[in-house]
Amino acid sequence: MxxxxxxxxxxxxxxxxxxxxxxxxxxxxxxxxxxxxxxxxxxxxxxxxxxxxxxxxxxxxxxxxxxxxxxxxxxxxxxxxxxxxxxxxxxxxxxxxxxxxxxxxxxxxxxxxxxxxxPIRPPLPGIDAPGVHGVQTLDDGQALLDTLEATRGERAVVVGAGYIGVEMAEALCKRGYTVTVVNRGAQPMSTLDPDMGRMVNDAMTGLGMEMVNDAEVTKILTGEDGRVRAVATENAEYPADVVVLGVGVxxxxxxxxxxxxxxxxxxxxxxxxxxxxxxxxxxxxxxxxxxxxxxxxxxxxxxxxxxxxxxxxxxxxxxxGGDYGTFPGVVGTAVSKVCDLEIARTGLREKDAQAAGLQYETVTIESTSRAGYYPGAAVMTVKMLAERRTGRLLGVQIVGREGAGKRVDIAAVALTTRMTVEQMTALDLGYAPPFSPVWDPVLVAARKAVAAVRKGG
Known part of the structure; x- marks a missing residue:
């Protein structure tokens, strides 16, 4: 049966x-x-x-x-x-x-x-007005595209600056909109530590986006036709022909x-x-x-x-089906981009480590995606957390241009196998000038983390 x-x-x-x-x-x-x-x-x-x-x-x-x-x-x-x-x-x-x-x-x-x-849809006045969109399903995407085609507007407001928020900000910029990002946090990308999020903020501002941080949206304002016309915070109004919600799920x-x-x-x-x-x-x-x-x-x-x-x-x-498999867990790896800026993280942020009761050291380094003399070499910043005394890798965050984001996978593997930062320095990674400096940026950070752990006792 x-x-x-x-x-x-x-x-x-x-x-x-x-x-x-x-x-x-x-x-x-x-x-x-x-x-x-x-x-x-x-x-x-x-x-x-x-x-x-x-x-x-x-x-x-x-x-x-x-x-x-x-x-x-x-x-x-x-x-x-x-x-x-x-x-x-x-x-x-x-x-x-x-x-x-x-x-x-x-x-x-x-x-x-x-x-x-x-999707989180805050219970704000005007939140259901025409022109306000979430982006969770293909139906949502089509509805947003229909609005963009029908309104031929010039101004867009993105509410939220997580992964969806920054990706939708890029999409709207590509469609020719002037974009304002309203973010309740002090910096965009709360999945990063504030110092790394600040780099994302500066890069988005440099791309022509208006970044409004530490701002809580209080209402969506509508015009006589009932459509969205602006997003309001306690201190200001930001004109909008379209609003995209990116405040999480x-x-x-x-x-x-x-x-x-x-x-x-x-x-x-x-x-x-x-x-x-x-x-x-x-x-x-x-x-x-x-x-x-x-x-x-x-x-x-x-x-x-x-x-x-x-x-x-x-x-x-x-x-x-009668077979067997397990899902042991995750290390929290994610990668995204906004225009030519790549953003990646894996493992714990500083506040995660503090919440878990871990003592740690942090280091931040700058390096390049390729050998410095090779055409197209781009600067990237790598932040690394290591457990004090043991030297176990706890987390890595990377912000940079082409070639930066997927380097986080090195750290993801190291986290999964519970490697120490000292063990990481011996990893046999691929090298050629078009792909990496002699010391890959992640390994440069690991070397610096080893020194910090030793200094910290």
Whole structure:
């Protein structure tokens, strides 16, 4: 007798899990039913800023696998259908067809929760006015593009200066808009330490963007036609023909909360190493709706990234299909860019290390992406944190031009393997003048960190 797997969510984690489970078990052994409330499946939300900015030619390039392709693999994928209730005791979910309004219950033997994250939309006056956009789904991206085409405006305000905020600021600059970024923090990119965030701020200002830091948006102002005309803070108004919200996301776990499933301090579902929801053998969860273990601090974190979601899906699908896999955790690696400025980080910031009770040393160095005499060599700044006494690497942040960002991967591997900064100095990295100085910038920082650790005792 076959079992039934129900998947809630049709993007990276959910459909990766369904696809992997199907590889391991045929339709005679496992029936798979998946619910997706949107219009698209398996798409790259991370690519939306580059589609809006014109680097990606069209929406379909961001879709890895269509609903029809999933159905061709014997997955009963029900689009525009939202799961509204989860009955854990009865092993069933209630779903509503968003087109017809009809509701029905579907029983399951195994369940995957991949509900993702929802954008933070502050409850401000005017927040729902025409011309105010979030950018979480392909529908959001299309709506923003439609507004940009229809208004032919000149002024844009981006609210928030995290990854989405700076990427959307770049996209709007590329479309010819004068861009103002309103940020509640002292510097953009709160995922960096303030000294590194200051470099991002200076670079964005140098690119012609107006940076407004330490500013809380109080309302969205509208004109007589009801459309957005400005963004207001306590002290000023910033004219806007379009507003893009980039103030972060939260785990979409209201279904799980109502069903009594375990949530962490950040609101994400808690799972074991095999991505099973803790205390529930037949329920798995993955993607942006879960919390993950930080391998450096030992604490749970919420990190919304497609890289993690796809890995979660593979592991979940293996477990559902009778195989085995684990997701041990993350070190918090992320990379982004704004125009020609590359921004990368992995591991702990100073305040993370302090919160974890760690004693540490910090060093900051400047180097170049290539041998200094080779054409195109660009300056980059590397900041490194190392644990006092042990010398264990705790974190790295990099800001620079071409060739800077992906160097963070060296540090990500070192963090994962719990290397000391002294061990890092012996890494056998590739060298040729077009690619690196004789001493790679990350290793230069490691050498300086070794000296700081020794000096600090």
């Amino acid at each position: 076959s079992e039934r797997l129900v998947v809630i969510g049709g993007d990276a984690a959910g459909m990766s899990a369904a696809s992997q489970a199907r590889r391991l078990k045929g339709p005679d052994e496992l029936e798979i039913v998946a619910f997706e409330r949107g219009h698209f499946t398996s798409f790259s939300a991370c690519g939306i800023p580059y589609w809006v900015g014109g680097d990606v030619a069209g929406r379909d390039e961001l879709i890895a696998r269509s609903p029809e392709e999933h159905r061709a693999r014997d997955i009963d994928l029900r689009m525009r259908t939202e799961v509204t209730e989860l009955d854990v005791e009865g092993r069933r979910v209630r779903a509503r067809d968003l087109e017809s309004g009809e509701e029905s219950w579907t029983a399951y033997d195994k369940l995957v929760i991949a509900t993702g994250a929802r 939260r785990p979409e776990t209201e279904l799980a909360r109502a069903a009594g499933l375990p949530l962490g301090q950040h609101g994400g579902l808690l799972t074991d190493l095999a991505m099973r929801v803790r205390g529930h053998e037949n329920i798995w969860a993955g993607g942006d709706c879960v919390e993950v273990l930080d391998l450096v601090s030992g604490r749970e974190r919420h990190i919304a990234l497609g890289t993690h979601a796809n890995k979660h899906g593979q592991i979940i699908g293996s477990g559902v």
